[in-house]
Amino acid sequence: SQQGEEDPQALSIQEGENATMNCSYKTSINNLQWYRQNSGRGLVHLILIRSNEREKHSGRLRVTLDTSKKSSSLLITASRAADTASYFCATDPVQGAQKLVFGQGTRLTINP
Amino acid sequence: DGGITQSPKYLFRKEGQNVTLSCEQNLNHDAMYWYRQDPGQGLRLIYYSQIVNDFQKGDIAEGYSVSREKKESFPLTVTSAQKNPTAFYLCASSPGLRSYEQYFGPGTRLTVT
Numbered sequence: 001s002q003q004g005e006e007d008p009q010a011l012s013i014q015e016g017e018n019a020t021m022n023c024s025y026k027t028s029i030n031n032l033q034w035y036r037q038n039s040g041r042g043l044v045h046l047i048l049i050r051s052n053e054r055e056k057h058s059g060r061l062r063v064t065l066d067t068s069k070k071s072s073s074l075l076i077t078a079s080r081a082a083d084t085a086s087y088f089c090a091t092d093p094v095q096g097a098q099k100l101v102f103g104q105g106t107r108l109t110i111n112p
Numbered sequence: 113d114g115g116i117t118q119s120p121k122y123l124f125r126k127e128g129q130n131v132t133l134s135c136e137q138n139l140n141h142d143a144m145y146w147y148r149q150d151p152g153q154g155l156r157l158i159y160y161s162q163i164v165n166d167f168q169k170g171d172i173a174e175g176y177s178v179s180r181e182k183k184e185s186f187p188l189t190v191t192s193a194q195k196n197p198t199a200f201y202l203c204a205s206s207p208g209l210r211s212y213e214q215y216f217g218p219g220t221r222l223t224v225t
Contacts, residue, residue, distance in 0.1 A: 031211055042202055042216035043155075050211075088154060092210055099145075099170065100214065104154040 004032075004089040004103030012109040019076040021106040023089030024069075030092040032065055032072050033100065037086045046074075046087075079110045115139070118203050118217035125197075125224050133188045133220045135203035143209050144186035147202040148172060149219075155202065161186055162209050190222065197224045 007022045023032065031050045035043040049056045049065045049072065056063045062075040076083055086107045090100040116137040125131045137144065143162050147155040157170030161180040175194025180186050186205075190197045201220045206212040 033213060035216075040200075040219070040221075042218045043204075043214075044216070045213040048211075048213055090214075097168070099157055099160055099209065102147075102155040107152075 004091045004101060006087070006089055006103045006106040008106060009104070010107045010109070012111060013079060015079060015081055015110050015112050017079055019079050019083070019108055019110075021074045021087050021108070023072045023074070023103055025072075025089075025091045026070065027096075028067075028094040030094055032063075032092070033090045034061075034063060034072075034074050035088045035090060035102075037088065037105070039085070043088065076108075081110050081112050084108060084110045116203060116205050116215050116217040118201075118220050120220060121218065123220055123222045125222070127224055128192045129224075130192060131190050131197075131222065131224075133190070133201055133203075133222070135186045135188065135217060136184055137186075137205040137215070137217075138184060139205055139215060140183070141205035141207050141215070142183070143206045143212075144180065145204045145206075145214065146170075146176070146178065146186070146188045147204065149200045149202060158188065158201075160209070190224075197222060 004023050004025045033048045034046040037043045047058050047063050049063050060077045065072045086105040088105045090102045119134045145160040146158040156172050159178040161167035177189045203217045204214040206214045
């Protein structure tokens with residue numbers, strides 16, 4: 001199964017509210033990355049958090065990493081209609097081939 | 113402008129035909145990747161290349177082939193052996209294989225009928 005699994009699969013909130021998405025993984029990682037994909041487009045890198053980091057911020061984004069629980073969360077504060085997109089986590093496993101493993105994604109809809 | 117380009121954006125082919133998808137980058141990245149994305153799904157790795165003239169199979173390489181003759185280019189051929197080729201194909205690049213963010217192209221939507 002996928003190394004990274006996002007939860008929930010879909011999330012719909014009102015503009016201005018905060019959105020939280022979670023990612024769980026199974027094996028030890030070097031880092032975890034979050035990407036955004038607008039419908040029918042390529043992915044855009046949002047943030048990378050290393051295994052020795054617990055929290056990172058970038059603008060309205062806050063990412064946490066709990067390696068003991070093998071989980072990460074992405075918080076988008078004060079959401080905007082333009083945040084409507086799918087969000088994917090990707091893990092860089094310590095063991096195995098040198099490649100990122102993407103989860104299935106969370107589809108976020110921001111209602112005006 | 114630096115970036116990664118894919119062409120064409122939409123591609124239509126008849127079943128049984130091979131088709132080649134283009135991917136070019138001018139970011140001077142060593143590593144390049146091809147992913148397949150089906151509706152509502154995540155990305156699955158087809159092939160990746162760490163350096164010119166070298167590439168490795170990903171998780172779903174059957175029915176696909178690649179070449180890496182130049183650092184800037186990593187074309188993907190979808191052969192007639194691929195049983196379900198209709199999908200959205202994404203190319204990406206990164207400075208190296210590990211611990212780097214990947215830069216994605218806009219994608220090619222392939223429809224085979």
